[in-house]
Amino acid sequence: ATDYHFGEVLGASIGGSGTGTVTITGTNLSTINSITVGGTAATSITPINSTTATFVTPARPVGAQLVVVTTPGGSATGTFKIYSPLALISLSPTSGIVGTSVTLTGGGFLDTTSVKFDATSASFSIISDTTIVAVAPTHAVGASAVTVVNRTTTGAQTFTYLTPPPTITFRSPAEGPAAGGTAVTIVGTGLSATTGILVDGASVSFSQVDPSTL
DSSP, rough: OOOEEEOEEEOOOHHHHHHEEEEEESSSSOOOOOOEETOEEEEEEEEEEETEEEEEEEEEEEEEEEEEEETTTEEEEEEEEEOOOEEEEEEEEEEEOOOOOEEEEOOOOTTEEEETTTEEEEEEEEEETOOOOEESSOOSSEEEEEEEEEESOOOEEEEOOOOOEEEEEEEEEEETTTOOOOOOEEESSSOTTTOOOOTTTEOOOOOSSSBBOO
């Protein structure tokens, strides 16, 4: 028996052992004495013809497994990979601004190719098979559907984009008399929703000139 090619097997549970039917192709498969997976005997070994057979894997951990196929003519080896089922269970935090680090919890993450917030791909780091940390990409304020993609795509979890806090990039003048009464121009970002201004804890009157100027 030579030149075997093995399919992928989905694990039975997140982080658990995997069982499933595997199809192998090769030569001289009409008679098979035994198949072992990671040292454990497979079951339901079924030769289809001289080049194809199927078997059911025993419960094995997630990861690459050595498969040994033994026929009357000898043995041959191959490997295949057992995966945890891809699932996205939760996000933490579930809301924030652009650039927020978001921890994704689920399973089957080791071969992740992308993390998306709606249709926008996020930068991400795979921490383990059950954990990914992604950085929330540019997105309008409001809800976004977060998904993980590798062999398939997960169901979505919701991350809500919040209005970012205001920033001040310029003010003029920068000083005035202690008695008060000085008119100050403030320029920045996120100022359109301003509801109050405090100077040393004291509320002062203000007017909105435009979305970036008070």
